[in-house]
Amino acid sequence: MRKISKALLIGVTTMSLAACTETEEAVQTEEVAAEEENENEVTEEVEEAEAETEEVQESAEVAAEQVTPEESEIELTHIHGLGITEEEGALYVPSHHGLMVFKEGVWSAAEGETHDYMGFAMVDNGFYTSGHPGEGSELANPFGVSRSTDMGQTLEMLDLYKEIDFHVMDVGYDSHAIYVVNPQPNSRMDQAGIHYSIDDAETWTYSAAEGLEGQLMSIGVHPADEAVVAAGTDQGVFVSEDYGQSFEAISDVPTTAVTFSPEGTLFTGGVTNAFTLTAFDITTGEQTDFAIPELSGQNAIGYIAINPQNEQEIYFSTFEKDIYLSEDGGETWTQIADKGIGIDFR
Incomplete structure (x- = not known):
C-alpha cells in the first residue's frame, strides 16, 4: 500500500511537473506571442508616426512652396x-x-x-x-x-x-x-x-x-x-x-x-x-x-x-x-x- 501510494505520489508529482512544464511552456508561448504582437504594434505605431511626420513635412514643404512672396x-x-x-x-x-x-x-x-x-x-x-x-x-x-x-x-x-x-x-x-x-x-x-x-x-x-x-x-x-x-x-x-x-x-x-x-x-x-x-x-x-x-x-x-x-x-x-x-x-x-x-x- 505504501508502495502504491508512493508510486501514485511519484506519478502525480510527475504529472504535476509535466503539467507545470506544459503550462509554463504555454505561458511562455503566450508571452512570446504577446511580446511579438506588442512589438508589431509598436512597429506599426512607429511606422504610422513616421508616415505622419513625412506627411506633415511634405505638407509644410508644399505650404512653403505655395506661400510665395509676389508683388x-x-x-x-x-x-x-x-x-x-x-x-x-x-x-x-x-x-x-x-x-x-x-x-x-x-x-x-x-x-x-x-x-x-x-x-x-x-x-x-x-x-x-x-x-x-x-x-x-x-x-x-x-x-x-x-x-x-x-x-x-x-x-x-x-x-x-x-x-x-x-x-x-x-x-x-x-x-x-x-x-x-x-x-x-x-x-x-x-x-x-x-x-x-x-x-x-x-x-x-x-x-x-x-x-x-x-x-x-x-x-x-x-x-x-x-x-x-x-x-x-x-x-x-x-x-x-x-x-x-x-x-x-x-x-x-x-x-x-x-x-x-x-x-x-x-x-x-x-x-x-x-x-x-x-x-x-x-x-x-x-x-x-x-x-x-x-x-x-x-x-x-x-x-x-x-x-x-x-x-x-x-x-x-x-x-x-x-x-x-x-x-x-x-x-x-x-x-x-x-x-x-x-x-x-x-
Whole structure:
C-alpha cells in the first residue's frame, strides 16, 4: 500500500511537473506571442508616426512652396501711420489715396472713399484721423479731428473741420484721449504746440511741455492712462505723466517714431550709427533693443504698430515706404512692402 501510494505520489508529482512544464511552456508561448504582437504594434505605431511626420513635412514643404512672396497691385504713395484692428488683427495703412489693408498675407484697398488720411490713430472701436478729402468726395478740406467706427466707410467730424490738418496726432487706444501738435493758432487753440482733449474734442487744454527738447517728430499716447504721453525728438525720447505739462528724458537717442503697445510698453525708432528699434518699460526703465533688417540711406523708422491681441506681432514702416513684420517678438522679420509696393504671400 505504501508502495502504491508512493508510486501514485511519484506519478502525480510527475504529472504535476509535466503539467507545470506544459503550462509554463504555454505561458511562455503566450508571452512570446504577446511580446511579438506588442512589438508589431509598436512597429506599426512607429511606422504610422513616421508616415505622419513625412506627411506633415511634405505638407509644410508644399505650404512653403505655395506661400510665395509676389508683388501686389497695392501701392502706398505715402505712409501716414500704422494701425491694427482689435478683432481681425488686420494692418491698416493710411496712404495718400485711401486706406490699404494687409490681412492674412494679402494686401487690399479698404472700403470707403480714398481720402488722404493724416494723423491716423487706431483705437479699440475704429480710428481717429485728420487729413484731406479724396478725389470726388463731397467732404470739405481739411478734416480737423475726425473719427470712424466703420473703418473708413464713413467719417464723423469732431472739431476744427474745414480749418486745420493735424499731421502729428495720437489717441489712447482704450482711453480715446486725443493729443495733437497744433502748427499754428486756430479758433479753438490760442497758440501752437501740444494740446489734448479727454472728451472727444469738446474741450482742449494746452500742454506746456516743460523739459521737452528738440524738434518734435512723433507723439504716442498710453493706451489706458490718459495722462501719459511720449514724444520723440531729434534730442531723444521724452515721457510725461501729467498730460504733457512736463517731460523727462529717458533716452538721448534721436528718435523718429514713438508708440505704446496695448500693454503700455513704449516702442521707439531711433537714429544712431544705424536705425534702431527699442522698447522701454517706462515704469522700471528696462530697455530692450531689437535686431532689425539693415536700413540704409535716409530710411529711418516712421511708424510702429503692435497687435492688440498678440504683442509678439510687431510692424514698422520706414521713410522710404518699406514695411516689415515680425511674428515672434522681433526675433525675425519679413518684408511686406518694398518702397511702397505691397508684397503678397499667397
